Amino acid sequence: MKKTRRCACCGREFTAYSGVQKYCSVGCADEAKKERKKRHEDFLRAAEPVVGLRQQEYLTFSRAAILMGCSRQYVYKLVNQGKLKASRISSRMAIIRRADIESMLEGNPYNKVVFGNRPKPTNSSRKLRKQEAETASNEPMTYISGEEIIANYKVKPSWLYTSAKRNQIPICRIGGRNYYSKSHVEECLGLTADIASITDWLTKEQAFDEFGMSATAVHAYAYRHRIPTKREFGIVYYSRTHLAELRQTDMLADDRYCTVDEVSESYGLSKANIHHITKVHGIEKRKVGVKNLLLRADVERAMAERAAKGL
Template identity: 70%
Template sequence: MKATKKCAFCGRTFIANSGMQKYCSVHCADEAKKAKKKRQQDLLNAVEPVLEIQRQEYLTFSKAAILMGCSRQYIYKLVAQGRLRASRISSRMAFIRRADIERMLEDNPYNRVIPDIRPKRATSTNQKETDKKSQTNAPAPEEILSYISGEEVLSTYKVKQSWLYTTAKRNQIPICKIAGKNYYSKSHVEECLGLTVDIAAITEWLTTEQVFEVYGMKPTAIHAYAYRHSIPTKKEYGILYYSKTHLDELRQTDLMEDDRYCTVEYVSEKYGLSKANIHHITKVHKIEKHKVGVKNLLLKADIERVMAERAAKGL
């Protein structure tokens, strides 16, 4: 009695003429042979580039990505960050030496990241040498960090989930993962937000549009002014706010209601002088001047004194 078997290619049952028969028909045997050759050719096509790359000293970005087992975009990122050296031959051709890849890997050994310690930022070669000397002389104490959950960051600092993810990745904010939840270093988050003072103590805030209405400052001017004078800011759901108290102290808005000062427009209308003449007079006679927003305030007593002197001289 002949035995029944299952075809190794199509899976159908058939009656085998001999114990060595694997396929139900000649067609299945030919198709199985073609599939085997295709698998061998695919393996050869996959291995051959790697074998060829291993014999090359100068690699293109695509071959370097194959050698390192990463994407070509990541190679571009390493070159842009200065971590991997590349030589540009022309506007469309650049090469990477195998020795530079090996040197990059040797200079960056794997270190286990401890979440309770601030990560060390990449520095230049000279700074690394000075840091090593300072560490040998006096070891710096490790700083213990406090962590808050991602939900607390979103509710406390009024930021978006996308901002927290990208900022934590870009600035290497230490993260702890407990029970599937991410916890972020509170000091690092506040440093990225620019929270150098007690934000809770500030009660009055102004948006960029409100700053323009109150002080007459354009958005680019207020950004530079806040950075230069360290004005506290906060960001809630993508909207930037500035401390009104600090702006009032710096811009001296109370002088607008002070009777001792007058504007340039007031002096121009009262004495019939142009703004250029008023500027020249205040510079020559050293009249006290204060700038509030886009307006210049002049001391009224000095203006009256100078104008009396000019009238006595017949000017």
């Protein structure tokens, strides 16, 4: 019995003479066959590197990221945090053993984290919490509701929920409402300092004029370094003393240090060469804002050593 069907390749209607006919013509059948073959080749091409990585004992950071299914930056983060071991074999080459990746995964089993609850504690974490409890004061914690935190501290609900989970803020639930530890919330907001004793404040515009920081950079910097802030009539103010202490802008006028541009003009070197010389000769470096300051005595010593070698 003849049936009208739609071609699986071009989408046109045709009359099928058998129950298994999917294509309207031989050309469409050949095109579908080529497409299936191409998808199979693409799959093999994508799976071949992963299969090869499983046979390698030593991996670069990029290959380790492919094997773990994460980004290369996250592999660097694991190494910096000490969760994953890595070995540096040269100034530009570092490797990771596949056995170290497997041991890291075996030592960190998955624990489901529910909002408001802490992960299942281990023996080491129990001992640490016990020591912290012994050294902490016996004063009871003061709890405040989420609505009061949003109204008093002018924060968003999403920030409250995310910060409470990330910083493990103690939570108690009463009558269907969440109450948070006031001291922990103020610590996350950078309000642990005595606000009344601070007299010198800056707005975002003044911080940009003095330190060259954009509004987003000032906000992130204050959150990361717990800089005291206050809000008055919808305007956020930042402590100028704490910003200046962290940014160290007074070092720009210090004659003991010189900028990379000054070294480049004095010795006729490119910034890439100066960066290499700083690493090789161990020149003391300080970062102030977006500028790198080099100790002038170390720079003169390094240039004298290069001149002695005829460089």
